Amino acid sequence: MLKLTNISLTFNEGTLDEKKALNDINLEMEKGEFVTVIGSNGAGKSTIMNVISGNLIPDVGDVYIDGKQVVHLPEYKRSPYIGRVFQDPNAGTAPSMTIEENLAMAYSRTKKRKLSLGVTKKRKEMFKEHLKTLDIGLEDRLTAKVGLLSGGERQALSLLMTTFTEPNILLLDEHTAALDPSRAELITNLTEKVVRESGLTTLMVTHNMQQALDLGNRLIMMDKGKIIFDVSGVEQEKLTVQDLLNEFQNIRGAQFEDDRVVLG
Amino acid sequence: MFISMFGAVESGVIYAIMALGVYLTFRVLDFPDLTVDGSFVTGAAVAAISIVNGIPPIYATAMGAIAGFIAGCITGLLHTKGKINALLSGILMMTALYSINLRIMGQPTLSMLNETTIFSQLESMWAATGIDSFLNGLLASIGLEQFPSTWAIVFVMIIVTVLIKFITDFYLKTEVGLALRAIGDNKKMIRSLSANTDTLTIVGVGISNGFVALSGALYAQLGAFSDVNMGIGMIVIGLASVIIGEALFGKKTIARVTLAVICGAVIYRMIVTLALRVDFLDTGDMKLITAIIVITALVAPKTLQIRREKKRRSEKREQLGRQAEGDSHA
Ligand SMILES: Nc1ncnc2c1ncn2[C@@H]1O[C@H](COP(=O)(O)OP(=O)(O)OP(=O)(O)O)[C@@H](O)[C@H]1O
Ligand SMILES: [Mg+2]
Numbered sequence: 001m002l003k004l005t006n007i008s009l010t011f012n013e014g015t016l017d018e019k020k021a022l023n024d025i026n027l028e029m030e031k032g033e034f035v036t037v038i039g040s041n042g043a044g045k046s047t048i049m050n051v052i053s054g055n056l057i058p059d060v061g062d063v064y065i066d067g068k069q070v071v072h073l074p075e076y077k078r079s080p081y082i083g084r085v086f087q088d089p090n091a092g093t094a095p096s097m098t099i100e101e102n103l104a105m106a107y108s109r110t111k112k113r114k115l116s117l118g119v120t121k122k123r124k125e126m127f128k129e130h131l132k133t134l135d136i137g138l139e140d141r142l143t144a145k146v147g148l149l150s151g152g153e154r155q156a157l158s159l160l161m162t163t164f165t166e167p168n169i170l171l172l173d174e175h176t177a178a179l180d181p182s183r184a185e186l187i188t189n190l191t192e193k194v195v196r197e198s199g200l201t202t203l204m205v206t207h208n209m210q211q212a213l214d215l216g217n218r219l220i221m222m223d224k225g226k227i228i229f230d231v232s233g234v235e236q237e238k239l240t241v242q243d244l245l246n247e248f249q250n251i252r253g254a255q256f257e258d259d260r261v262v263l264g
Numbered sequence: 265m266f267i268s269m270f271g272a273v274e275s276g277v278i279y280a281i282m283a284l285g286v287y288l289t290f291r292v293l294d295f296p297d298l299t300v301d302g303s304f305v306t307g308a309a310v311a312a313i314s315i316v317n318g319i320p321p322i323y324a325t326a327m328g329a330i331a332g333f334i335a336g337c338i339t340g341l342l343h344t345k346g347k348i349n350a351l352l353s354g355i356l357m358m359t360a361l362y363s364i365n366l367r368i369m370g371q372p373t374l375s376m377l378n379e380t381t382i383f384s385q386l387e388s389m390w391a392a393t394g395i396d397s398f399l400n401g402l403l404a405s406i407g408l409e410q411f412p413s414t415w416a417i418v419f420v421m422i423i424v425t426v427l428i429k430f431i432t433d434f435y436l437k438t439e440v441g442l443a444l445r446a447i448g449d450n451k452k453m454i455r456s457l458s459a460n461t462d463t464l465t466i467v468g469v470g471i472s473n474g475f476v477a478l479s480g481a482l483y484a485q486l487g488a489f490s491d492v493n494m495g496i497g498m499i500v501i502g503l504a505s506v507i508i509g510e511a512l513f514g515k516k517t518i519a520r521v522t523l524a525v526i527c528g529a530v531i532y533r534m535i536v537t538l539a540l541r542v543d544f545l546d547t548g549d550m551k552l553i554t555a556i557i558v559i560t561a562l563v564a565p566k567t568l569q570i571r572r573e574k575k576r577r578s579e580k581r582e583q584l585g586r587q588a589e590g591d592s593h594a
Contacts, residue, residue: 053456079458086452094449097442105442109457113439161457 001031001201002169007051007061008225021047022058023225029169034195034202036212038244039222040256045205048222049173052203054078066168080110083167083200085158085175092158095147099138099157102146103127106161130164134190152183156190163194170195172204188215209241223252265541266403270412272537276530277421278482279501281428283509283529284522285475286502291521292436293468294448298354298499299339300476302361303332305495307477308484309368312376315485321382325481332477333470335361340466365492374490381485383417390416417486428475429522436518444468476502500554505529507561532557 007025012018021044029035039045050056052063054075063071065081086092093102104118104127124142131139134156138149146154155175163170172191176184192215195202206212212219218232221244228251231239248256282304289297307328314324335357342353366372390396391414400411412418435441444464446454455461476498484490509528515521532554539545539553 076455076458076460079456082456084456091450092453092456094446094453096449097445101442101445104439105446105454105457105459108439108443108459113443113459115435115438115440117434117437118439118442119437 001033001066002029002052002203003027003062003064003067004048004052005062005064007048007058007063009047009051009056009058013059020225022051025061025225025227027220027227029201029203031201032199033218034200034216035204035218035220036216037203037205037220037222038207038209038212042224043222044225045222046173047225049084049171049203049205052169053082053084053171081168082171083109083162083165083169084171085155085162085173087174087177089151089154089158089178092161093146093149093154096145098143098145099131099149100124100127100142102157103130103161103164107165109167110165130160133194134160136186150183152179152186155179155183155187159187159190159194163198163200166198166200168201170200170202170204172202174205174207177207191215209244213237213239213241213244221248223248228252266408267410267412268537268541269534270418272533273530274418274421275483275486276533277418277425277526278479278486279505279533280425280479280526280529281482282476282479282498283502283505283525284425284428284432285472285479286499287506287522287525288432288472288475289469290503290506292445292448293465293472295343295350295465295469296354297336297339297469297472298351299336299357299361299469299473300354300499300502301495301497302358302365303335303473303476303495304480304483304498305365305490305492306335306361306368307332307480308490308494309365309374309492310477311481312374312484312490313369315376315379315381316374321380321385321485325382325478325485328481329474329478332480333474335477336473337466337470339473340469343469344462344465362492369490369492372492376485376488376490379488381488382482383485386416386420387414390414390420395419421482425526429526432522433519440464497551497554500551500558501529501532504532504554504558504561507558508532511561511565 004025004027007022008020009022010018010020021042025044025048037045037048047056051058054070054073054077058071061071062069065078070078070081084092094105097105100119100123104123107123108118127142128139131142136153136156138153138157146157149157155178159175175191176187179187188211191204194200202216204216206215213236217236218230219236219239220227221229229247245256248254282300286297286300289295309328310331311321311324311328314327315321319327339353339357342348342356343350346353348356396415399415403411436445443454443457443459444467446457446459447461447464447468451461480495484494505528506525507528508531509524509526510521512531513520513524513527515524535557536550536553540547540550545553
């Protein structure tokens with residue numbers, strides 16, 4: 001479904017702030033696989049998300065989606081295949097537009113936009129049904145401006161906007177990090193549910209180690225632009241947070257450093 | 265007095281089309297486009313030279329609008345593909361258009377006094393209806409002595425402008441229109457939802473300047489002349505209309521704002537007309553007046569809001585104080 005081969009990316013090459021963000025990354029994901037990504041600060045997790053989405057073009061390496069080389073396609077041409085939820089709850093929605101208008105825009109992600117009404121009666125009903133699954137009462141506020149919603153509500157809406165069109169690949173970059181614990185849990189549960197129900201191929205960055213172990217069926221650990229650890233299936237289920245920390249120490253000979261890490 | 269107010273409404277409704285264009289860039293796209301000063305004249309120039317050369321006024325007007333659309337697209341291109349700052353793209357295009365407009369007209373001013381314009385055609389058609397004599401009769405019965413020479417322009421322009429408003433409202437609700445609005449609201453998001461923001465911006469700025477040029481083409485025909493300098497300060501007038509309209513009528517929905525913008529344009533013309541009747545002010549002061557109007561429309565609503573909030577809070581405090589007093593007595 002998704003294949004990255006020999007991806008390298010250096011920021012500000014040849015200057016004093018040269019930063020090798022990705023160093024020969026290879027990653028292959030099967031359809032329906034749910035991969036969690038952990039790693040220290042600046043490991044390159046967000047960068048790899050941006051390379052997949054087309055926000056950044058790698059110096060070398062290829063990106064294949066469904067066997068199709070997409071590395072030179074700009075972001076808007078890739079996004080019919082890719083759904084993304086950002087860390088910042090403000091990033092995934094248009095604040096001065098209404099909930100139904102936001103959903104209508106998301107609904108057009110996989111199609112060519114036409115000169116026909118974005119919000120129709122039929123679509124309204126469909127949006128309502130989808131909003132009901134969030135179970136936070138948004139279905140009664142279709143015409144409310146999204147700017148009025150709380151961060152958690154907005155993030156739930158972003159998640160819905162991204163997933164209800166069932167993207168081939170779902171990218172989640174710390175999408176619960178800006179929320180308080182109870183909201184974060186709500187979004188995590190929703191994520192788990194929708195990924196399971198729709199069988200989405202998912203790559204999720206998290207700072208919560210326990211969550212990384214519990215969610216999904218594969219876990220990768222990144223450090224200094226490399227994937228240093230990759231487990232899946234039964235092996236992942238048996239791991240504990242302490243194992244992960246030890247693993248990092250073994251491989252790197254250093255402490256796992258992350259100012260936002262949540263051990264579980 | 266009535267006559268000059270009538271004139272204000274007449275030109276205000278034509279300016280309103282320009283103001284709708286300015287609304288599209290400044291508000292919808294969040295693109296501060298200064299092409300306007302140039303494209304207004306481009307519309308006027310293309311229409312005027314076409315009419316002078318015998319092209320039917322309706323086509324001449326349409327060609328003016330199309331020329332403005334192209335100019336706007338170029339501004340959009342400069343910004344999106346040329347990666348030039350939005351303000352600068354507009355200024356560059358406006359500067360270039362000054363020379364282009366001169367070339368189009370071949371001379372700094374072009375008179376259409378003896379030509380058939382869209383309005384002279386309209387007036388002759390209208391005269392047959394007898395509506396004018398009816399309305400002027402009404403005016404006479406309430407004691408007015410001077411009458412507008414024709415009601416045709418006001419009526420037809422209101423219909424045309426409102427029609428353009430409805431088309432704009434609809435467009436902004438289509439799938440394409442929603443994406444266009446999202447550019448001004450959250451560009452990163454709409455790109456991740458597979459919209460080609462560059463193309464949308466180019467087309468959006470194009471449509472905006474198409475409106476502006478249409479307004480210019482009509483305005484030139486209203487006055488029966490086109491002047492290479494007639495666009496100076498147009499952008500501020502457009503902004504004034506948008507800001508006055510929003511301040512007075514709110515911006516709850518798209519349909520409401522576009523209506524507000526039209527009313528804003530008419531009210532702006534009325535204020536200017538009134539101001540110019542004050543003895544110590546003359547036409548040279550118009551730009552200053554415009555600037556003051558815009559500043560007032562920007563500052564006043566906020567000041568009022570702060571006042572209202574203050575009042576509400578102090579009332580609440582008083583009320584609570586009284587309650588507490590009541591409680592302690594009880
Ligand atoms: N646009 C950029 N220009 C220069 N350097 C950058 C840029 N974006 C990221 N970097 C650098 O590349 C490295 C990898 O960044 P990235 O954002 O991928 O880290 P991350 O794993 O997401 O970290 P975090 O856990 O803090 O979010 C960092 O050292 C960062 O400073
Ligand atoms: Mg990151």
